[in-house]
Amino acid sequence: xxxxxxTRPYRIPGYLRPRPAxxxxxxxxAWAAVLGLAAMAAVELASRTGVVSKFxxxxxxxxxxxxxxxxxxxxxxxxxxVPSIGLIAATFAIAGGLGVAAAYxxxxxxxxxxxxxxxxxVYYAVPxxxxxxxxxxxxxxxxxxxxxxxxxxxVVVVITNSLTGFDSVPATVTKLARARRLTARQYLTKVLxxxxxxxxxxxxxxxxxxxxxxxxATEFILSTKGLGHFIADAYHTFRVDDMYAxxxxxxxxxxxxxxxxAAMLGRIDWRRR
Amino acid sequence: MRGxxxxxxxxxxxxxxKFGQVTALGPISLxxxxxxxxxxxxxxxxxxSTLLEIIGGLQHTSSGSVQVRGEELTGPRDETAIVFQDSAxxxxxxxxxxxxxALEARKVPRDARRRIAEERLATVGLQDFADHxxxxxxxxxxxxxxxxxxxxxxxxxxLADEPFGALDEQTRLxxxxxxxxxxxxxxxxxxxxxxxxQEAVLLSDRVIVMxxxxxxxxxxxAIPLPHPRDPDVLSxxxxxxxxxxxWGLIRREAQLAMGAAS
Amino acid sequence: xxxxxxxxxxxxxxPDRTSRQSRxxxxxxxxxxxxxxxxxxxxxxxxxxSSVFPDPATAVQRLLVNLESARFLRSVTGTIVRLAISYSxxxxxxxxIGFALGLSRFWSDAVSPLLYAIYSIPKVVLFPLFLLFLxxxxxSQIAFAFFSGVLPMILMMxxxxxxxxxxxxxxxxxxxMSRAAVICKIVVPNALPAxxxxxxxxxxxxxxxxxxxEMFSGVSGLGYELLRNIPLARMGDIIGEVILxxxxxxxxxxxxxxxxxxxxxxxxxxxxx
Numbered sequence: 001x002x003x004x005x006x007t008r009p010y011r012i013p014g015y016l017r018p019r020p021a022x023x024x025x026x027x028x029x030a031w032a033a034v035l036g037l038a039a040m041a042a043v044e045l046a047s048r049t050g051v052v053s054k055f056x057x058x059x060x061x062x063x064x065x066x067x068x069x070x071x072x073x074x075x076x077x078x079x080x081x082v083p084s085i086g087l088i089a090a091t092f093a094i095a096g097g098l099g100v101a102a103a104y105x106x107x108x109x110x111x112x113x114x115x116x117x118x119x120x121x122v123y124y125a126v127p128x129x130x131x132x133x134x135x136x137x138x139x140x141x142x143x144x145x146x147x148x149x150x151x152x153x154x155v156v157v158v159i160t161n162s163l164t165g166f167d168s169v170p171a172t173v174t175k176l177a178r179a180r181r182l183t184a185r186q187y188l189t190k191v192l193x194x195x196x197x198x199x200x201x202x203x204x205x206x207x208x209x210x211x212x213x214x215x216x217a218t219e220f221i222l223s224t225k226g227l228g229h230f231i232a233d234a235y236h237t238f239r240v241d242d243m244y245a246x247x248x249x250x251x252x253x254x255x256x257x258x259x260x261x262a263a264m265l266g267r268i269d270w271r272r273r
Numbered sequence: 274m275r276g277x278x279x280x281x282x283x284x285x286x287x288x289x290x291k292f293g294q295v296t297a298l299g300p301i302s303l304x305x306x307x308x309x310x311x312x313x314x315x316x317x318x319x320x321x322s323t324l325l326e327i328i329g330g331l332q333h334t335s336s337g338s339v340q341v342r343g344e345e346l347t348g349p350r351d352e353t354a355i356v357f358q359d360s361a362x363x364x365x366x367x368x369x370x371x372x373x374x375a376l377e378a379r380k381v382p383r384d385a386r387r388r389i390a391e392e393r394l395a396t397v398g399l400q401d402f403a404d405h406x407x408x409x410x411x412x413x414x415x416x417x418x419x420x421x422x423x424x425x426x427x428x429x430x431x432l433a434d435e436p437f438g439a440l441d442e443q444t445r446l447x448x449x450x451x452x453x454x455x456x457x458x459x460x461x462x463x464x465x466x467x468x469x470x471q472e473a474v475l476l477s478d479r480v481i482v483m484x485x486x487x488x489x490x491x492x493x494x495a496i497p498l499p500h501p502r503d504p505d506v507l508s509x510x511x512x513x514x515x516x517x518x519x520w521g522l523i524r525r526e527a528q529l530a531m532g533a534a535s
Numbered sequence: 536x537x538x539x540x541x542x543x544x545x546x547x548x549x550p551d552r553t554s555r556q557s558r559x560x561x562x563x564x565x566x567x568x569x570x571x572x573x574x575x576x577x578x579x580x581x582x583x584x585s586s587v588f589p590d591p592a593t594a595v596q597r598l599l600v601n602l603e604s605a606r607f608l609r610s611v612t613g614t615i616v617r618l619a620i621s622y623s624x625x626x627x628x629x630x631x632i633g634f635a636l637g638l639s640r641f642w643s644d645a646v647s648p649l650l651y652a653i654y655s656i657p658k659v660v661l662f663p664l665f666l667l668f669l670x671x672x673x674x675s676q677i678a679f680a681f682f683s684g685v686l687p688m689i690l691m692m693x694x695x696x697x698x699x700x701x702x703x704x705x706x707x708x709x710x711x712m713s714r715a716a717v718i719c720k721i722v723v724p725n726a727l728p729a730x731x732x733x734x735x736x737x738x739x740x741x742x743x744x745x746x747x748x749e750m751f752s753g754v755s756g757l758g759y760e761l762l763r764n765i766p767l768a769r770m771g772d773i774i775g776e777v778i779l780x781x782x783x784x785x786x787x788x789x790x791x792x793x794x795x796x797x798x799x800x801x802x803x804x805x806x807x808x
Contacts, residue, residue, distance in 0.1 A: 056667045133765045220659050378707070
């Protein structure tokens with residue numbers, strides 16, 4: 001008779017059984033949404049009922065309302081939002097270009113690779129932002145230091161990922177290219193760059209994340225304008241509503257930037273087709 | 274001594290396996306006698322590995338029954354040992370600790386574990402490598418470790434899922450002779466999945482040929498070669514005849530499978 | 536076919552020749568580069584005004600002078616203590632949560648999107664929330680540094696626990712091993728290499744988070760010292776402190792890299808064929 005009706009106690013171990021499709025009728029994505037919404041509802045409740053002081057926590061509904069209000073305020077837009085987004089975009093462009101170029105240099109020169117790789121390996125262990133004060137003393141508070149620090153922060157992740165991409169050209173393809181006597185430039189454009197695209201794309205996506213973090217963190221620590229500065233300023237002047245609205249806006253902006261760039265880069269990423 | 278089939282060890286009746294609406298396997302009915310060496314050959318994707326895992330208690334059937342020693346199978350059995358295609362050795366343990374792994378799962382005390390593991394390692398000829406790590410061994414040697422591990426629990430049924438599949442041709446040949454030597458001294462039943470007709474004929478008492486998906490049994494061919502066997506036995510006419518018969522069936526199925534793929 | 540341009544560079548990677556010459560080259564290259572950069576620094580300092588851009592010797596000297604001051608020493612030890620506490624919490628709490636989550640494929644699939652979403656927010660802008668709820672002192676700084684490091688640790692350990700290779704699990708199932716035994720004997724050892732990598736990566740992130748919040752709102756600590764010297768334009772002191780930060784970061788990270796290398800060699804499946 002069918003195994004399923006057997007009464008022997010031992011069954012196939014749980015760790016070998018496939019993941020259940022649903023728990024309590026919901027699949028994982030539904031659970032993610034449920035948990036996220038529950039968290040937001042809890043925050044809304046806690047702030048409205050006064051469980052948490054009204055000066056510390058603001059209902060998400062009011063955060064959203066204030067954020068919408070900020071978006072219609074031209075002063076905010078020109079003074080904080082646009083400069084920050086502009087800086088992030090500029091950082092991303094520079095870090096991306098420099099990173100890929102530097103990776104190509106490392107790939108071409110064995111000595112450069114040997115010299116630089118250990119340093120790149122420990123690069124992110126060292127808080128890069130420590131050099132921000134140096135730059136501020138040299139150049140004053142403004143766009144240049146923020147740009148330099150953010151690019152320095154974002155470029156290494158682009159380099160390491162792009163280098164992995166260049167290294168990933170299969171040896172047999174390289175041999176084929178040499179047999180066909182491709183010039184260095186043809187090899188770069190027709191073989192190396194296309195092969196490296198998936199890893200370069202991964203590196204660029206991380207580069208965008210790091211650019212965002214870099215710009216906002218430096219604006220936050222010390223700056224006269226920008227989204228990061230807006231939040232710091234709102235905190236210092238006890239404008240809690242503005243602070244939360246600013247945080248919410250940053251989350252939304254970060255999400256939109258990531259999704260847009262991911263979609264754009266995804267079109268050339270052949271591993272995901 | 275091998276070759277005398279005494280009683281039924283494994284009895285599969287009309288087993289099928291469905292994934293969703295698709296029938297991947299079956300219906301299959303087969304038996305394995307105690308002390309019998311049975312090979313299964315068939316095209317890729319026909320469900321041989323699924324069948325092996327079902328008999329090993331790692332998967333349920335969708336319908337039909339599997340009995341081992343007269344009892345309905347509900348999960349893995351202590352007396353069954355499985356050898357997988359990739360040796361499934363744990364890279365962080367020494368060879369000896371890998372061989373002893375099965376006994377460790379049984380909570381056999383340490384000294385007894387060591388002793389038995391050393392004996393089984395010697396059986397497969399790797400006694401000098403007890404303190405090495407799997408990464409330092411070749412693929413063939415790692416499979417010998419897996420076989421030694423399977424032998425530590427004195428199983429009455431060994432299930433081998435293409436154990437030599439990842440090896441090159443020459444190593445395969447040597448490994449099959451090696452396996453023959455080990456198995457000739459044991460009394461356990463063996464179910465052996467392979468792509469190599471030569472291996473199947475060399476080692477088995479019976480060869481089961483399966484069709485392409487959904488896998489069913491096309492034929493159950495007895496190999497009437499005498500025991501104890503040695504590699505020369507392949508040159509006997511009975512061996513060639515069996516091999517040709519198997520190949521005739523396989524070729525058709527392989528062509529069907531290739532046609533289905535394109 | 537031009538004759539002027541070079542043909543494809545022969546970068547079919549040679550297996551590392553462990554000849555003495557090549558090993559010396561590999562080890563010395565980063566040292567040479569570092570010395571070269573320091574030399575460049577010295578040269579620049581000679582060219583520029585020494586009060587604006589001091590040379591390395593002055594910076595080290597200022598650092599040593601500062602280290603003799605009791606107040607500065609208290610600042611530095613304060614940072615070290617806070618770093619130790621937050622990093623320990625990251626390792627213990629983060630690894631435990633991440634590992635437990637990874638054991639359940641269903642729940643890791645459900646919760647991961649939320650974790651990734653939080654991970655992609657520039658965390659520094661959430662720091663005012665920590666200040667609001669935990670006050671201005673060490674608690675909020677430790678909590679934020681913990682928060683910076685724990686998310687990547689959780690994500691990495693979740694992946695590590697979920698990535699247990701299938702064949703050993705089937706083997707364990709065929710041996711009727713209990714779930715606990717499988718976790719101890721297979722899942723944990725398999726996750727150890729990823730754990731050591733996570734140890735190294737999260738150290739840098741934790742330290743970075745701590746430094747940023749010390750810069751923003753500290754009353755003591757290295758980050759505070761750095762920022763404090765900006766309006767005083769004490770470049771020598773600032774650069775000396777940056778050197779201290781680099782040393783403080785490099786020592787543990789070098790040790791963690793060594794550990795990572797050893798564990799990876801022993802535990803990884805890749806090896807001699």
